[in-house]
Amino acid sequence: xxxxxxxxxxxxxxxxxxxxxxxxxxxxxxxxxxxxxxxxxxxxxxxxxxxxxxxxxxxxxxxxxxxxxxxxxxxxxxxxxxxxxxxxxxxxxxxxxxxxxxxxxxxxxxxxxxxxxxxxxxxxxxxxxxxxxxxxxxxxxxxxxxxxxxxxxxxx
Amino acid sequence: xxxxxxxxxxxxxxxxxxxxxxxxxxxxxxxxxxxxxxxxxxxxxxxxxxxxxxxxxxxxxxxxxxxxxxxxxxxxxxxxxxxxxxxxxxxxxxxxxxxxxxxxxxxxxxxxxxxxxxxxxxxxxxxxxxxxxxxxxxxxxxxxxxxxxxxxxxxxxxxxxxxxxxxxxxxxxxxxxxxxxxxxxxxxxxxxxxxxxxxxxxxxxxxxxxxxxxxxxxxxxxxxxxxxxxxxxxxxxxxxxxxxxxxxxxxxxxxxxxxxxxxxxxxxxxxxxxxxxxxxxxxxxxxxxxxxxxxxxxxxxxxxxxxxxxxxxxxxxxxxxxxxxxxxxxxxxxxxxxxxxxxxxxxxxxxxxxxxxxxxxxxxxxxxxxxxxxxxxxxxxxxxxxxxxxxxxxxxxxxxxxxxxxxxxxxxxxxxxxxxxxxxxxxxxxxxxxxxxxxxxxxxxxxxxxxxxxxxxxxxxxxxxxxxxxxxxxxxxxxxxxxxxxxxxxxxxxxxxxxxxxxxxxxxxxxxxxxxxxxxxxxxxxxxxxxxxxxxxxxxxxxxxxxxxxxxxxxxxxxxxxxxxxxxxxxxxxxxxxxxxxxxxxxxxxxxxxxxxxxxxxxxxxxxxxxxxxxxxxxxxxxxxxxxxxxxxxxxxxxxxxxxxxxxxxxxxxxxxxxxxxxxxxxxx
Ligand SMILES: Cc1cc2nc3c(=O)[nH]c(=O)nc-3n(C[C@H](O)[C@H](O)[C@H](O)COP(=O)(O)OP(=O)(O)OC[C@H]3O[C@@H](n4cnc5c(N)ncnc54)[C@H](O)[C@@H]3O)c2cc1C
Ligand code: SF4
Ligand code: SF4
Ligand code: FES
Numbered sequence: 001x002x003x004x005x006x007x008x009x010x011x012x013x014x015x016x017x018x019x020x021x022x023x024x025x026x027x028x029x030x031x032x033x034x035x036x037x038x039x040x041x042x043x044x045x046x047x048x049x050x051x052x053x054x055x056x057x058x059x060x061x062x063x064x065x066x067x068x069x070x071x072x073x074x075x076x077x078x079x080x081x082x083x084x085x086x087x088x089x090x091x092x093x094x095x096x097x098x099x100x101x102x103x104x105x106x107x108x109x110x111x112x113x114x115x116x117x118x119x120x121x122x123x124x125x126x127x128x129x130x131x132x133x134x135x136x137x138x139x140x141x142x143x144x145x146x147x148x149x150x151x152x153x154x155x156x
Numbered sequence: 157x158x159x160x161x162x163x164x165x166x167x168x169x170x171x172x173x174x175x176x177x178x179x180x181x182x183x184x185x186x187x188x189x190x191x192x193x194x195x196x197x198x199x200x201x202x203x204x205x206x207x208x209x210x211x212x213x214x215x216x217x218x219x220x221x222x223x224x225x226x227x228x229x230x231x232x233x234x235x236x237x238x239x240x241x242x243x244x245x246x247x248x249x250x251x252x253x254x255x256x257x258x259x260x261x262x263x264x265x266x267x268x269x270x271x272x273x274x275x276x277x278x279x280x281x282x283x284x285x286x287x288x289x290x291x292x293x294x295x296x297x298x299x300x301x302x303x304x305x306x307x308x309x310x311x312x313x314x315x316x317x318x319x320x321x322x323x324x325x326x327x328x329x330x331x332x333x334x335x336x337x338x339x340x341x342x343x344x345x346x347x348x349x350x351x352x353x354x355x356x357x358x359x360x361x362x363x364x365x366x367x368x369x370x371x372x373x374x375x376x377x378x379x380x381x382x383x384x385x386x387x388x389x390x391x392x393x394x395x396x397x398x399x400x401x402x403x404x405x406x407x408x409x410x411x412x413x414x415x416x417x418x419x420x421x422x423x424x425x426x427x428x429x430x431x432x433x434x435x436x437x438x439x440x441x442x443x444x445x446x447x448x449x450x451x452x453x454x455x456x457x458x459x460x461x462x463x464x465x466x467x468x469x470x471x472x473x474x475x476x477x478x479x480x481x482x483x484x485x486x487x488x489x490x491x492x493x494x495x496x497x498x499x500x501x502x503x504x505x506x507x508x509x510x511x512x513x514x515x516x517x518x519x520x521x522x523x524x525x526x527x528x529x530x531x532x533x534x535x536x537x538x539x540x541x542x543x544x545x546x547x548x549x550x551x552x553x554x555x556x557x558x559x560x561x562x563x564x565x566x567x568x569x570x571x572x573x574x575x576x577x578x579x580x581x582x583x584x585x586x587x588x589x590x591x592x593x594x595x596x597x598x599x600x601x602x603x604x605x606x607x608x609x610x611x612x613x614x615x616x617x618x619x620x621x622x623x624x625x626x627x628x629x630x631x632x633x634x635x636x637x638x639x640x641x642x643x644x645x646x647x648x649x650x651x652x653x654x655x656x657x658x659x660x661x662x663x664x665x666x667x668x669x670x671x672x673x674x675x676x677x678x679x680x681x682x683x684x685x686x687x688x689x690x691x692x693x694x695x696x697x698x699x700x701x702x703x704x705x706x707x708x709x710x711x712x713x714x715x716x717x718x719x720x721x722x723x724x725x726x727x728x729x730x731x732x733x734x735x736x737x738x739x740x741x742x743x744x745x746x747x748x749x750x751x752x753x754x755x756x757x758x759x760x761x762x763x764x765x766x767x768x769x770x771x772x773x774x775x776x777x778x779x780x781x782x783x784x785x786x787x788x789x790x791x792x793x794x795x796x797x798x799x800x801x802x803x804x805x806x807x808x809x810x811x812x813x814x815x816x817x818x819x820x821x822x823x824x825x
Contacts, residue, residue: 008817008820010813010816010817016680016700019237020237022264022265023235023237023261023264025264025268025269026235026261026263026264026265026268026269027264027268029268029269030269031269031270031271032269032270034266034269034270034272034275034276034279037279037282037283037286037816037817038261038265039286039809039812039813039816040236041788041804041809042744042786042787042788042803042804043787043788043789045762045787045788045789045792046787046788046789046791046792046801046804047792048791048792048806048809049792050806050810051809051810051813054810054813055813055817058813058814058817058820058821059817059820059821060813060817060820071671071675072680074678074680074700074701074787075764075765075785075787075789076675076678076764077764078762078764078787078789081762081789081793085792109680109683110680110688111682111683111688117269136817136820136821
């Protein structure tokens with residue numbers, strides 16, 4: 001493998017649109033960067049910001065949130081709620097000293113395999129540019145954040 | 157994870173999918189790795205197989221469940237949208253609750269989209285680990301069974317909707333047929349002849365319309381529109397707005413005296429496509445079903461000035477009622493068929509073809525009306541002056557279709573429609589006909605034969621996309637004519653062909669309000685606006701929303717035979733559901749743990765289905781499972797963590813994250 005940094009990204013998909021876009025990308029044999037690992041939710045409205053925090057805390061370098069286009073949510077308008085949470089979440093991340101660009105929201109309909117593919121590739125490059133987050137290495141066993149130095153001392 | 161409960165016994169099955177997976181993922185490596193590394197998570201057996209979905213593959217799982225006492229299953233194969241049902245079925249047959257089975261998509265999400273085998277294999281492991289961690293947290297669930305209401309709603313009374321309504325009604329079940337215009341019939345009612353057989357449209361359509369109008373099981377709601385849809389498959393409550401007709405249907409005999417006596421005429425933009433006139437109280441055409449007229453209130457002198465009432469004076473049964481108000485009715489139905497049809501492309505948009513500017517440029521639907529014996533010119537093909545027969549006619553294909561500037565798709569019927577026009581012009585006027593096409597598309601039964609017939613009749617075919625239609629003459633031959641400028645790609649030269657009349661074969665477009673309709677009914681539509689099928693090939697008449705079917709041109713351009721076939725197919729699907737009497741739903745629902753709910757009411761406003769009610773007395777929220785559709789938005793919002801979403805619980809998703817990132821943490825350790 002090459003020397004360049006290979007980020008690990010968790011992608012949340014909606015059962016009705018982006019998950020199907022991923023299926024379509026597969027069926028059409030489109031190629032995208034292997035750095036993204038997808039989780040299926042029934043709707044972007046199911047996305048609890050805790051999931052994003054958990055992913056970052058467990059070692060993901062970035063999180064991609066995807067859902068149906070505005071106005072096209074299978075459950076009427078829950079993607080707007082996802083959008084609200086996303087905007088708030090970015091502010092929280094900033095407050096915590098994490099680049100808010102590590103989390104990105106993208107709309108992709110079931111027909112947009114190409115769009116999803118392109119978005120994934122772009123996001124992987126963006127996270128690659130930001131470098132590793134390594135938050136998992138800054139946590140103690142009980143999940144609480146600890147000083148990076150302290151970790152090293154304990155390890156030593 | 158949950159140490160207190162007994163350790164789960166998970167079986168992992170990795171599929172080669174022929175070579176679909178194994179050509180980019182080292183399946184054996186994933187299998188070995190799962191058994192070794194995921195042993196701590198509960199994996200007790202891991203196998204690989206050429207085709208897991210085959211009966212032998214499924215038996216492998218069933219055997220292990222029975223003999224090894226597996227209580228969780230992970231199949232690493234294709235997308236759950238393809239085979240989740242298959243493997244849940246296998247588990248069920250072996251006595252394991254089907255919801256304790258997970259599909260890890262290592263085909264659509266790994267082998268088909270990546271190329272480097274080493275990297276793909278690592279990702280496949282992560283996906284499998286995610287599924288294993290998740291499945292351990294799965295709870296056994298029971299399918300939800302709900303009874304199906306035997307009545308059906310059909311929206312749109314074009315040929316597709318009429319066909320669907322008749323099939324269901326003839327099988328003995330009640331149908332509400334809602335049509336927004338005063339009569340059913342749709343576009344077909346406007347035509348003269350139909351390709352390729354040239355039978356008269358009215359002759360074949362009217363009996364169907366009449367049958368639908370008289371059928372004891374069909375309740376016709378014309379001049380009506382659906383305004384609200386609540387509920388879910390089997391149990392929809394639909395609100396229908398009946399616009400005021402100002403004619404009491406119970407009293408009206410359809411004698412037509414009011415129409416005769418009404419002193420005011422307006423241009424008929426709908427049925428006559430702007431070519432003819434109609435009265436202000438009118439039935440769109442002679443064979444309209446139902447026969448009751450409507451008063452076009454915005455144009456009615458009485459509504460404008462408070463005088464006239466000619467219709468009221470002359471109506472022999474006192475059926476005119478100027479005080480009618482719009483009415484809203486609620487109906488309960490189990491299934492819905494949407495057959496709302498298409499709109500025509502607006503030819504004005506292609507300004508270089510001159511429609512709306514050059515008098516003798518006509519659209520296809522204007523031409524249909526002109527050919528119709530009951531139409532504005534009594535079936536005579538004449539210029540805009542209403543009397544002169546053209547000596548030469550140019551017909552242009554693909555107007556607004558197959559063009560990046562307008563619609564990318566092929567409207568599928570315009571070639572045949574143009575050939576039909578060419579034949580009619582020849583037959584009725586003997587004029588010289590030029591037919592300008594990009595590609596001739598005549599693939600259905602008896603279509604190409606029709607093309608050959610029109611060639612034999614002497615229509616002159618020019619292959620090339622017309623650049624413009626102009627009246628700027630360059631010589632005396634062109635004087636007073638419409639000149640068609642085209643690159644003849646077969647002759648390899650530019651040509652200017654002067655004609656008296658031009659007919660534009662305008663394409664089909666989704667209904668202008670298709671997006672609103674799709675939102676109202678909660679189904680998908682493409683960015684163009686065509687309704688999206690559940691599967692474009694294998695299930696073209698279903699949608700992603702259970703209980704809502706689609707038929708006819710609402711899903712994309714097609715001809716009458718295909719629209720009729722879809723109407724019938726959608727009806728068959730509905731009958732299948734009615735006869736099953738109940739429907740099985742996935743048990744994905746939210747519920748509030750009343751002990752944990754703090755009564756903050758944050759969830760209350762989040763549900764689009766108003767499924768969450770608040771008990772003021774006990775200060776807790778509760779979710780009505782019949783209304784909850786399982787989106788999970790409230791689950792994500794509850795600050796007390798009091799709401800559980802089955803199938804997608806916090807525990808399942810958090811565990812899946814752990815699994816997906818297992819390698820990162822193993823490497824870091
Ligand atoms: C010029 C022309 C010529 C053609 N000639 C031929 C031919 O010769 N042979 C052939 O096979 N095909 C022909 N076609 C194709 C043919 O018109 C269609 O295949 C067929 O009419 C489609 O029927 P439909 O029921 O899907 O749609 P439509 O005929 O469009 O019917 C839809 C109905 O739904 C109603 N509606 C729409 N929205 C709502 C709503 N929200 N609520 C309630 N009601 C609603 C509409 O008022 C309409 O009555 C031709 C098409 C054109 C444009
Ligand atoms: S959000 Fe949670 S705690 Fe608040 S009312 Fe709803 S269920 Fe109760
Ligand atoms: S999961 Fe919650 S918000 Fe979604 S439909 Fe059910 S009750 Fe409503
Ligand atoms: S269903 Fe896709 S975002 Fe709501």
